[in-house]
Amino acid sequence: MAVRGAHGAAGWFYDVDPLPNGNLLVVSPRAGETLVCELDRETRERVWTERLPFTDTHDVDRLDDGRLVVAHMRADVENGTSGDRVVVWNRSESAVTWEWRFADHFPHDTAGGADSADWTHVNDVDPVGDDRLLVSPRNFDQVLLINRTTDDIEMRLGSDGETETLHAQHNPDFLRGADGTPTMLVADSENDRVVEYARENGSWNRTWTLTGNLTWPRDADRLPNGNTLVVDSLGHRVIEVTPTGRVVWEYYATWAPTPSAAVRATRRPPVGRAPAPGWSG
Numbered sequence: 001m002a003v004r005g006a007h008g009a010a011g012w013f014y015d016v017d018p019l020p021n022g023n024l025l026v027v028s029p030r031a032g033e034t035l036v037c038e039l040d041r042e043t044r045e046r047v048w049t050e051r052l053p054f055t056d057t058h059d060v061d062r063l064d065d066g067r068l069v070v071a072h073m074r075a076d077v078e079n080g081t082s083g084d085r086v087v088v089w090n091r092s093e094s095a096v097t098w099e100w101r102f103a104d105h106f107p108h109d110t111a112g113g114a115d116s117a118d119w120t121h122v123n124d125v126d127p128v129g130d131d132r133l134l135v136s137p138r139n140f141d142q143v144l145l146i147n148r149t150t151d152d153i154e155m156r157l158g159s160d161g162e163t164e165t166l167h168a169q170h171n172p173d174f175l176r177g178a179d180g181t182p183t184m185l186v187a188d189s190e191n192d193r194v195v196e197y198a199r200e201n202g203s204w205n206r207t208w209t210l211t212g213n214l215t216w217p218r219d220a221d222r223l224p225n226g227n228t229l230v231v232d233s234l235g236h237r238v239i240e241v242t243p244t245g246r247v248v249w250e251y252y253a254t255w256a257p258t259p260s261a262a263v264r265a266t267r268r269p270p271v272g273r274a275p276a277p278g279w280s281g
Helices: none
Strands: 002-004 015-018 023-028 033-040 044-051 060-062 068-072 085-090 095-101 122-128 132-137 142-147 154-158 170-177 182-188 193-200 203-210 219-221 228-232 237-241 249-252 259-263
Touching: 015 060, 023 060, 044 068, 060 122, 068 122, 068 132, 122 170, 132 170, 132 182, 154 182, 154 219, 182 228, 228 259
Parallel strands: none
Antiparallel strands: 002 259, 015 023, 023 033, 033 044, 060 068, 068 085, 085 095, 122 132, 132 142, 142 154, 170 182, 182 193, 193 203, 219 228, 228 237, 237 249
16 A cells, blocks of 8 residues: 655655565655665565656556656656656666657646646556556546557547546556456546546447545556455545445555555555456556
8 A cells, every 4th residue: 555645754655566576666755756666575675776866756667678667747847848758767777768748749738737847747657568558647637548659649538627527537547348348447536436437439438437435536446356446545545345336345544644645555466476457556
């Protein structure tokens, strides 16, 4: 489970992901940079540590070749334009080897203007297959599937300011239906719900909605048993619900000092087994 603490603290945690070898990939912004490490969960020792020159990074994932893909939010504004981007970081070179800048693909008046110090608030990036990335620019009220080879946006769910579909969402997952239908599961935070959309006949159709006693949910993962693991962030709890919305398990997550909130949760697979397709990274 990842926990967000007060900004200005020595360090806080936005993302902890299980790796195929049973270790954990940990993301911890602190003091103007982001510490990323592989943590041996048995010994609690770091296998390796990388310090990225990025402030307040919410999500880092590892590609199959060991490189890191990073949601670089709150990048510097230069010449009136935000540098928010998604990058691939090569650990052996300690350098960015690929980048996708939002300002190159969106009108600069999107979400109040590209001169903002927090223009996109891109909070999540997940590899999908070998060459695609699922990206969540929260302030744009949309989710993007980007082709890393062509730089094209291949799929887009939602649009800026159209809050009926998504409103300041977090941590989407790209899934496939039983018939292969592209599907997105999204914590629709400002709408206080979790939603699932399927791509059918060229349009996105909402096929599942979880509402009720949710307060700013920030993460939702589809589990192998068909249930959904939800982080009800400002409800200070993690819950598992059935497809009909029945809560079968919950954990109340409160810590001091405040403010604090759970932001991510992932059901850990057995040691030595790769995450199943429904697991979130």
